[in-house]
Amino acid sequence: xxxxxxxxxxxxxxxxxxxxxxxxxxxxxxxxxxxxxxxxxxxxxxxxxxxxxxxxxxxxxxxxxxxxxxxxxxxxxxxxxxxxxxxxxxxxxxxxxxxxxxxxxxxxxxxxxxxxxxxxxxxxxxxxxxxxxxxxxxxxxxxxxxxxxxxxxxxxxxxxxxxxxxxxxxxxxxxxxxxxxxxxxxxxxxxxxxxxxxxxxxxxxxxxxxxxxxxxxxxxxxxxxxxxxxxxxxxxxxxxxxxxxxxxxxxxxxxxxxxxxxxxxxxxxxxxxxxxxxxxxxxxxxxxxxxxxxxxxxxxxxxxxxxxxxxxxxxxxxxxxxxxxxxxxxxxxxxxxxxxxxxxxxxxxxxxxxxxxxxxxxxxxxxxxxxxxxxxxxxxxxxxxxxxxxxxxxxxxxxxxxxxxxxxxxxxxxxxxxxxxxxxxxxxxxxxxxxxxxxxxxxxxxxxxxxxxxxxxxxxxxxxxxxxxxxxxxxxxxxxxxxxxxxxxxxxxxxxxxxxxxxxxxxxxxxxxxxxxxxxxxxxxxxxxxxxxxxxxxx
Amino acid sequence: xxxxxxxxxxxxxxxxxxxxxxxxxxxxxxxxxxxxxxxxxxxxxxxxxxxxxxxxxxxxxxxxxxxxxxxxxxxxxxxxxxxxxxxxxxxxxxxxxxxxxxxxxxxxxxxxxxxxxxxxxxxxxxxxxxxxxxxxxxxxxxxxxxxxxxxxxxxxxxxxxxxxxxxxxxxxxxxxxxxxxxxxxxxxxxxxxx
Numbered sequence: 001x002x003x004x005x006x007x008x009x010x011x012x013x014x015x016x017x018x019x020x021x022x023x024x025x026x027x028x029x030x031x032x033x034x035x036x037x038x039x040x041x042x043x044x045x046x047x048x049x050x051x052x053x054x055x056x057x058x059x060x061x062x063x064x065x066x067x068x069x070x071x072x073x074x075x076x077x078x079x080x081x082x083x084x085x086x087x088x089x090x091x092x093x094x095x096x097x098x099x100x101x102x103x104x105x106x107x108x109x110x111x112x113x114x115x116x117x118x119x120x121x122x123x124x125x126x127x128x129x130x131x132x133x134x135x136x137x138x139x140x141x142x143x144x145x146x147x148x149x150x151x152x153x154x155x156x157x158x159x160x161x162x163x164x165x166x167x168x169x170x171x172x173x174x175x176x177x178x179x180x181x182x183x184x185x186x187x188x189x190x191x192x193x194x195x196x197x198x199x200x201x202x203x204x205x206x207x208x209x210x211x212x213x214x215x216x217x218x219x220x221x222x223x224x225x226x227x228x229x230x231x232x233x234x235x236x237x238x239x240x241x242x243x244x245x246x247x248x249x250x251x252x253x254x255x256x257x258x259x260x261x262x263x264x265x266x267x268x269x270x271x272x273x274x275x276x277x278x279x280x281x282x283x284x285x286x287x288x289x290x291x292x293x294x295x296x297x298x299x300x301x302x303x304x305x306x307x308x309x310x311x312x313x314x315x316x317x318x319x320x321x322x323x324x325x326x327x328x329x330x331x332x333x334x335x336x337x338x339x340x341x342x343x344x345x346x347x348x349x350x351x352x353x354x355x356x357x358x359x360x361x362x363x364x365x366x367x368x369x370x371x372x373x374x375x376x377x378x379x380x381x382x383x384x385x386x387x388x389x390x391x392x393x394x395x396x397x398x399x400x401x402x403x404x405x406x407x408x409x410x411x412x413x414x415x416x417x418x419x420x421x422x423x424x425x426x427x428x429x430x431x432x433x434x435x436x437x438x439x440x441x442x443x444x445x446x447x448x449x450x451x452x453x454x455x456x457x458x459x460x461x462x463x464x465x466x467x468x469x470x471x472x473x474x475x476x477x478x479x480x481x482x483x484x485x486x487x488x489x490x491x492x493x494x495x496x497x498x499x500x501x502x503x504x505x506x507x508x509x510x511x512x513x514x515x516x517x518x519x520x521x522x523x524x525x526x527x528x529x530x531x532x533x534x535x536x537x538x539x
Numbered sequence: 540x541x542x543x544x545x546x547x548x549x550x551x552x553x554x555x556x557x558x559x560x561x562x563x564x565x566x567x568x569x570x571x572x573x574x575x576x577x578x579x580x581x582x583x584x585x586x587x588x589x590x591x592x593x594x595x596x597x598x599x600x601x602x603x604x605x606x607x608x609x610x611x612x613x614x615x616x617x618x619x620x621x622x623x624x625x626x627x628x629x630x631x632x633x634x635x636x637x638x639x640x641x642x643x644x645x646x647x648x649x650x651x652x653x654x655x656x657x658x659x660x661x662x663x664x665x666x667x668x669x670x671x672x673x674x675x676x677x678x679x680x681x682x683x684x685x686x687x688x689x690x691x692x693x694x695x696x697x698x699x700x701x702x703x704x705x706x707x708x709x710x711x712x713x714x715x716x717x718x719x720x721x722x723x724x725x726x727x728x729x730x731x732x733x
Contacts, residue, residue, distance in 0.1 A: 002566070004562055004563070004566050004572070029578055029579030029580065030578060030579065032578070033578070113577065113579060113580070114578070114579030114580040166575055166601045166602065167601065169575060169576050169577065169578050170573055170574060170575035170576070170590075170601035171562060171572070171573070171574040171575075171576075172571075172572060172573050172574075172598075173566055173571070173572060243601070245599075246599040246600045246601065247599070247600050247602075249599040249600075250599045250600035250604060251604075255596075255597075323600070323602050323604070324600050324602065324604040325604055325605050328604070336605060336606045337606070337628070338605050338606045338624050339606075339623045339624055339626055340623070340624060341620065341621060341623055341624055342620050342623060342654045344617070344620065344646040344647075344650045344651055344654055345617055345620045345621050345646070346617065346642055346644045346645060346646055347586075347642070348549065348584075348585055348586040348617075348618070348641070348642055349585055350550065350580050350582070350583040350584055350585035351583060351584040351585070351641060352583065352584075353583060353584065383580075383583065385580075386580075386583065458579065458580060458583075459578075459579065460578075
């Protein structure tokens with residue numbers, strides 16, 4: 001059966017068909033549609049596959065490991081920077097190994113379409129010493145996902161499946177199976193110490209992880225997803241990984257490239273094939289999306305006998321995505337006559353939606369800035385990050401999920417006043433809560449504004465773990481009742497809101513202001529559902 | 540035969556509906572298809588685009604190479620021009636005339652139109668008004684699909700079937716309005732394409 005699917009959807013369907021019992025994830029572009037597809041899938045519902053959003057990537061991955069511990073096949077999904085949040089369990093579960101098949105799906109975002117960096121997850125896979133898979137097209141995203149679960153159970157290790165934006169968010173017809181593999185039965189690990197990483201056990205397990213590396217390499221050498229394609233012209237041998245292969249082939253209309261190609265979709269890097277290319281070709285061109293991961297591994301460190309070129313050597317663009325044109329340049333193909341972009345075209349950056357509650361909040365913050373120039377605002381990750389841009393320019397710093405509260409704390413410790421943290425409701429439960437506890441313990445003079453739109457808005461208005469719980473969470477953490485406030489960010493409330501925020505800025509301790517108004521993008525169905533969730537009251 | 544179609548607009552203007560019509564028609568016609576789109580931050584009122592590639596042979600890249608787009612279809616005139624480096628020599632430009640002015644430095648509209656008109660194969664139509672006159676201003680994008688239909692590698696029948704199946708759940712009236720929008724777009728475009 002052929003179905004039109006996004007790369008993300010093809011991957012999700014592959015997981016369902018491979019006997020998945022549960023997916024755990026926190027939304028993040030470009031990974032979000034994987035979990036959403038499973039949430040909407042009728043078959044997944046019938047098969048009772050767990051698919052509810054997790055509070056953050058770390059809780060997601062740990063839950064997945066628990067499901068694997070119980071013997072079932074499970075998948076955990078996140079964007080590249082999400083893996084930083086889950087890095088603790090990620091690094092340690094490669095030491096413990098898995099029981100039921102466990103696939104870690106990470107979607108990288110080269111060119112930073114919706115991200116703050118373009119980190120390459122393959123380094124994490126190598127760091128954890130586990131197999132990495134990297135599909136090149138939608139069909140492979142489907143097939144490789146099924147294969148990933150088998151590989152995980154075969155090696156006893158979690159497997160990293162790396163996606164990139166252009167594959168995640170591009171559709172194609174995909175041939176899918178009509179049936180699903182049966183889910184694993186619950187079956188506890190046969191080795192009773194495998195999952196207890198106290199040093200005496202961990203040493204043995206780590207030795208095992210090191211010992212099986214040659215086996216993983218052999219797996220990659222024999223993998224059907226690593227193929228050597230012959231070419232007559234040996235002046236260049238090309239290593240093309242993931243979607244780098246597509247961009248390469250796009251340059252040859254008839255589908256034949258004159259140079260030998262090693263197409264890579266499984267790591268560790270297959271040494272035998274790389275060596276063959278190295279020995280038979282005059283030089284090696286590496287085409288890989290993201291960092292120069294392969295190139296760095298196989299090129300001569302001192303550059304004295306270097307015959308490897310790619311992103312590291314700057315023969316291919318070092319930053320940003322690849323595309324057919326950057327690769328044409330590296331291959332010295334004739335330069336095309338291209339029209340330039342007319343001068344009349346102005347930039348059109350993203351902006352907050354008309355009617356969005358964040359707008360009214362930033363208006364209030366900007367009014368207060370006029371009164372007190374020393375005011376510093378620490379932002380966070382979400383739609384409201386757009387408050388760092390024109391016309392608001394309200395935010396002075398924003399780094400990563402949860403940092404608003406803790407950076408405000410550190411700045412306040414250094415003497416900055418007023419120090420304001422602006423954080424979304426979902427980001428707050430993702431990783432802001434612990435920082436708030438830090439500030440409460442020290443009674444640090446900061447004002448935390450939780451801009452609560454009752455959704456994970458930026459990624460498409462998914463349900464927020466914070467909805468209906470924020471006030472109780474803050475009370476539980478120990479925020480003083482007199483300094484826990486709710487405002488409604490509407491233009492007509494502007495003066496009142498500014499007065500309230502001003503008062504809290506002057507308080508020499510922790511204040512939390514929940515600025516509450518649902519996201520304007522929410523569906524009618526969701527808005528109705530919100531009405532049924534008990535409105536929180538302060539007393 | 541490979542046809543590269545670049546869709547342009549501002550986040551929220553519905554270029555993905557155009558993409559969905561083309562995708563559905565291509566798949567029903569047993570053609571190969573790749574269609575990339577933008578999700579996430581850039582969707583919020585920013586410039587968005589989608590690359591649609593249709594072929595009777597397998598397609599490698601999800602992105603259209605520079606200078607290889609057969610046609611650019613845009614829901615907004617300035618956004619059309621943003622992607623000119625992708626246009627093939629003598630490729631087609633199709634756009635709605637109505638500007639979406641959510642930026643302070645939006646250029647003089649005349650300059651935008653002149654730039655478009657300097658290309659021989661352009662279809663510059665007030666699709667929004669056409670859709671409005673038909674009683675459904677949300678069908679602006681389908682007017683543009685109709686206007687582009689004669690140069691797409693897809694049969695009229697497959698496009699109309701795609702429109703029917705995509706709008707079916709919104710009711711018979713919406714389906715009819717969109718079919719009218721398609722036909723009207725097609726009719727008006729003939730004045731440009733002779």
